[in-house]
Amino acid sequence: MSGAAWVIATDTKYLVSMVTAGAALGAAPTVVAVGPRDLAEAAAESGAGQVVWLEPTAGTPAEAYGPAVAALVTAAGPRLLLASSAAAARTLLGAAAAALGAATVSGAIAVEASGDKVAVKCSRLGGAVVETFEAAGPVAAVCQGYDAPAPGGAAPIESADLGQPAALTIADEHPAPGGGGLTEAERVVGFGRGIKVRADMAMVEELAAALNAAVGCTMPVADDYKWMDQYIGRSGLSIAPKLYLALGIQGSPQHTQGIRDVKVVAAINTDPEAPIFRRATYGIVADLYEVVPEILAALKS
Ligand SMILES: Cc1cc2nc3c(=O)[nH]c(=O)nc-3n(C[C@H](O)[C@H](O)[C@H](O)COP(=O)(O)OP(=O)(O)OC[C@H]3O[C@@H](n4cnc5c(N)ncnc54)[C@H](O)[C@@H]3O)c2cc1C
Structure with missing residues (x-):
């Protein structure tokens, strides 16, 4: 297995756009697909040159295949590694990058061959700035891609068997309190530190219920106050509802990066x-x- 660019995928997020970007180095990239057979087949139709497929055993998360993916990647020695911002994919990217001794960047939107170097263009400040990094050695990039239809094709799928995954299992999975369905919701009520005490979340939840909306929050509410498990923004979830009602939210670039695809924001x-x-x-x-x-009174009447 070889190739200038490798894509690590645990789902189909940005798959076609990453394969297209990686092809800028002169050859169709190899995709390492860690997931069900469907994922390997989607990768085979994404424009990839070849697909290396690792199928997680039941109860084993994709993240447990970090050592296996790292071994594959180091054996091939690509110049460029790409992964989407999906949590499992970027975790595997980190493991592979460390093993390869690659530089790491995030927010990649395009790649170019620049002589014997690789230039990676990265989006900054919510898309207001594009920063170009030039890597003389291997570089691993978390991508900000887009979902595109597969061009078709039928790259060969090679099933990789690299022994036991790392000793990591899924011990529990439960819906996040109040945060369910945030990324799919048509309406979201988000709140920030303008909500003074935890008990006042009841008012936010009542409003969300009246609007048939999901509830989201800012990073400090989740990370510092621990009132919710998940938050919206650059380092959290990206949401794309028709309506986002922002209550007591400052609107930092890190937060608004997660609401770029919202149609209507009311604050x-x-x-x-x-x-x-x-x-x-x-x-x-x-x-x-x-x-x-x-608003609640008006909705009730
Ligand atoms: C590397 C990095 C990554 C980050 N990633 C994220 C991220 O992904 N998501 C994220 O959210 N943040 C992120 N942050 C934090 C971000 O920079 C902001 O600090 C944070 O979003 C602010 O949260 P906030 O709006 O809840 O709080 P504050 O900044 O405290 O703002 C509270 C707002 O509420 C208003 N307010 C207060 N009382 C009332 C009231 N009674 N009625 C109406 N309005 C009121 C205030 O005027 C203020 O504007 C990140 C920061 C860093 C450094």
Whole structure:
């Protein structure tokens, strides 16, 4: 197995766009597909030159195949490794990059061969800036791609058997409190540190229920307060509902990166200068503790 570019995939997220990007190094990339047979078949039709398939055993997460993927990659020695931002894919990318001694970058949107170097263009500040990195050695990139129809083709699928995965099992899986279906929801009510105490989440949840919306939050609410498991933003979830109602959210670039694909943003914030108003279609400069009960009353009547 060889090839200038390798793509590590644990699902079909950005698969075609990553294969297309990797082909810029002059050859159709090899895809390492860690998942069910369907994934390997999708990879075979993605424009890849070949597919190496690892099928996780029942109860074993894709992440357990880090050592196996790292061994495959180091044996082939590609110049470029690509993976989507899916949690399992970027975890495997990290394992492979470490084994390969590759530089790591994130937010890659395009790749170019630049003499004997590889140039990786990365999106920064929510797409406002494009930064180009030039790597003289191997480089591993977490991609910001797009979902495109497969061009077709039938790359050979080679089943890899690299022995036992690492001793990692899925011990428990349960829906996140209040955060279910965030990425699929048509409406999302998001809240930030404008909500003062945990008990006030009940008001947010009541509003979300009345709007048939999912509930999301900012990073400090999840990471510092531990009120929810998941948050929206650059290092959290990207959401794409028709309506995002932002309550007491400042609107930092890290947060708004996760709402780029929202159609309509409505924001309530006491600070007229809050950056969220630059992203919002509708804005109310007011205390959410006054406005939310009014919205609830209006919805009920
Ligand atoms: C590397 C890195 C990655 C990050 N990734 C993320 C990420 O993925 N997602 C994310 O969310 N953040 C992320 N952050 C944090 C981000 O920079 C902000 O600090 C964070 O989003 C702010 O959260 P907040 O809006 O809840 O809080 P604050 O900044 O405290 O803002 C609270 C807002 O509520 C308003 N407010 C207060 N009281 C009321 C009231 N009664 N009524 C109405 N409005 C009120 C205030 O005016 C203020 O605008 C990241 C930071 C770093 C450094």
